[in-house]
Amino acid sequence: MVSRPVSDDTVHLNEKVQIAAKILVVGHFAVGKTTFIGTMSEIPPLRTEETMTQAGESVDDLKGIKGKTTTTVAMDFGRLTLTDRLVLYLFGTPGQQRFVQVWEDMSRGALGALVLVDPQRLKESFAVMDLVEKYGIPYAIAVNHFDGTPVRSDEELREALDLLPETPVVTCDARDTKSSANALMVLVRYLQSRTRKE
Amino acid sequence: MTTPSDDDLEPPVDPLEPEYVELVRPYVITNGRDVSDTSRFELITLVTAADDTQRKAHLDPEKRELVTLCEGGYLSVAEIAGHLKLPVGIVKVLLVDLVENGLILTRRPIPPAQLADIQVLQEVLDGLQARFG
Ligand SMILES: Nc1nc2c(ncn2[C@@H]2O[C@H](COP(=O)(O)OP(=O)(O)O)[C@@H](O)[C@H]2O)c(=O)[nH]1
Ligand SMILES: [Mg+2]
Numbered sequence: 001m002v003s004r005p006v007s008d009d010t011v012h013l014n015e016k017v018q019i020a021a022k023i024l025v026v027g028h029f030a031v032g033k034t035t036f037i038g039t040m041s042e043i044p045p046l047r048t049e050e051t052m053t054q055a056g057e058s059v060d061d062l063k064g065i066k067g068k069t070t071t072t073v074a075m076d077f078g079r080l081t082l083t084d085r086l087v088l089y090l091f092g093t094p095g096q097q098r099f100v101q102v103w104e105d106m107s108r109g110a111l112g113a114l115v116l117v118d119p120q121r122l123k124e125s126f127a128v129m130d131l132v133e134k135y136g137i138p139y140a141i142a143v144n145h146f147d148g149t150p151v152r153s154d155e156e157l158r159e160a161l162d163l164l165p166e167t168p169v170v171t172c173d174a175r176d177t178k179s180s181a182n183a184l185m186v187l188v189r190y191l192q193s194r195t196r197k198e
Numbered sequence: 199m200t201t202p203s204d205d206d207l208e209p210p211v212d213p214l215e216p217e218y219v220e221l222v223r224p225y226v227i228t229n230g231r232d233v234s235d236t237s238r239f240e241l242i243t244l245v246t247a248a249d250d251t252q253r254k255a256h257l258d259p260e261k262r263e264l265v266t267l268c269e270g271g272y273l274s275v276a277e278i279a280g281h282l283k284l285p286v287g288i289v290k291v292l293l294v295d296l297v298e299n300g301l302i303l304t305r306r307p308i309p310p311a312q313l314a315d316i317q318v319l320q321e322v323l324d325g326l327q328a329r330f331g
Contacts, residue, residue, distance in 0.1 A: 011281070012271030013244065018305065020242040020274060021318050046280025048241070050287065077276055082325025086318070089242050089274060105286070109240055111319065181330035188323045195316045 010043065018085045023184065024106055025092040026132065027116035028124040032144045032174035033092035034076050036116065039180045040090055041078025048075050050102045073102050095128025103131055112191045113139040114183055116174065119152040122160045129161065138194055140187040142172040166190070236290035241276040244305040245293065254301060260284070261292050265301050272305060 025033050038045045050073055076092040091106050113132050117125045132139045141163065145151060154169050163169070168190045172183040247268040254265045260282070267273065267281055279289040296302035 009270055012273055015271060017244070017272060019318065019321075020244055021322055022242050023322075043277075046277060048276045048279040049285040075276075077280070079274075079277070080325075080329075082329065083321055086321050086325060087274075088322055088325070089276065091241065091276075105241060109242070111315065111322070178330060181326055185323060185326050185330075188319055188326065192316065192319045192323070195314075195319065 013087055014081055014084065016084045017081065017087050020087050020089060022089045022091060022106075022110045023187070024110050024113035024132075024137065025090050025116065026095050026113050026128050027092075027144075028118075028121065028128060029094055031116045031118050031121075031125075033094075033116060036114075036142075036172075036174040036180050037076050037078040037090050037092050039174060039177055040080055040184070042081060043079050045076055045078045048077060049073065050075065050105060075102060075106065095125075095131050103135060107135040107137050110137055112187055113137045114142050114187050115139050116142050116144050116172070117157075117161070118144055118146060118149075119157060120146070120149050122157070125161065138191055140168040140170060140183070140190050142170055142183040144172055144174055166193075235294055236287070239275050239290045239293055239304075241286065242274045244272045244274055245278070245297075245302050246272045246305070248301055248303050250300075253299070257301075260288075261296060261301075264289070264292055265296065268302060 025036050027033050034045070073093070078090045080088045080090065082088050091110075093102050093106060115125065115129060115132060129139075141157075141161065143157065157163075157169060158167075168186050170183050170186040171179075173179040245268060247265050254262050257265065263282060264278060267278060273281075275289060275293065276286065278284075278293075279286045282289065284292075293302060297304060
């Protein structure tokens with residue numbers, strides 16, 4: 001590797017980093033995913049694209065598509081170097097059924113997911129919750145209270161989303177670093193408790 | 199849980215949201231290469247350029263750009279895709295070739311037996327606490 005002074009390099013990882021971990025930040029359109037990732041990331045958030053083919057088709061044959069154009073779906077993502085040797089990546093994508101291939105790639109090796117929900121639009125969160133459950137990703141709910149919307153009780157929300165009693169529910173302002181970091185910590189503590197039980 | 203029927207699962211899509219992008223002929227960039235051997239690369243696999251990158255002069259522009267980006271240190275596959283504005287699938291195909299040619303090195307993930315999830319979670323939590331308390 002060609003060494004460059006570390007000080008002016010904000011693109012590359014610290015040389016000592018050995019472990020890359022991944023947490024998903026998911027939710028429906030305009031629930032605050034991009035905002036959350038932008039708030040937490042140490043690098044300007046990036047967008048990556050995944051190639052999408054029609055439902056049910058295999059994605060692993062680029063040969064076959066030749067002159068055809070293919071739709072891609074974007075994932076937002078950010079990075080957070082947490083210790084000398086560990087970096088955490090936060091990936092966000094909308095929860096629509098037709099993005100199944102993106103979900104397969106995103107969920108592989110993910111520690112867990114933070115599901116952002118807007119209490120005024122709970123129904124729109126059903127699809128994304130189906131996906132995290134389908135892929136077996138343990139999750140916590142982060143309730144994003146938009147300005148001026150009435151606050152719902154946790155109980156009401158748990159019932160509407162049909163949550164397990166142990167699933168954490170935390171309020172979170174995606175624009176605020178402390179609030180967003182707290183939501184991540186609630187998720188990680190929950191993941192720890194699950195691992196201990198297994 | 200209460201879920202709508204399959205037909206209702208897609209929330210309304212905002213056409214202004216740049217979540218839908220047309221991709222122009224990935225086939226051209228990858229020379230029609232079979233992508234089946236890209237499974238060793240995940241979104242967060244870390245890679246860097248090998249010491250000897252003199253040979254990169256002979257590469258296709260996309261690969262040369264990728265090697266140049268990686269000369270400064272380690273990056274994840276996803277970051278490379280983001281910086282180069284290429285789809286992740288294409289980046290993985292380019293990486294397979296570059297690793298084969300010895301121009302790119304991957305940082306091997308620590309085997310799960312040596313690093314249980316529980317340790318990773320503790321480090322993530324400690325890191326978050328130290329930073330954001
Ligand atoms: N009041 C309030 N607005 C938010 C919050 N998070 C995001 N927003 C706003 O909601 C809009 C959609 O957020 P965005 O992050 O783009 O949603 P995404 O589609 O899930 O990525 C933006 O205008 C944000 O500024 C929040 O916690 N509180
Ligand atoms: Mg967004």
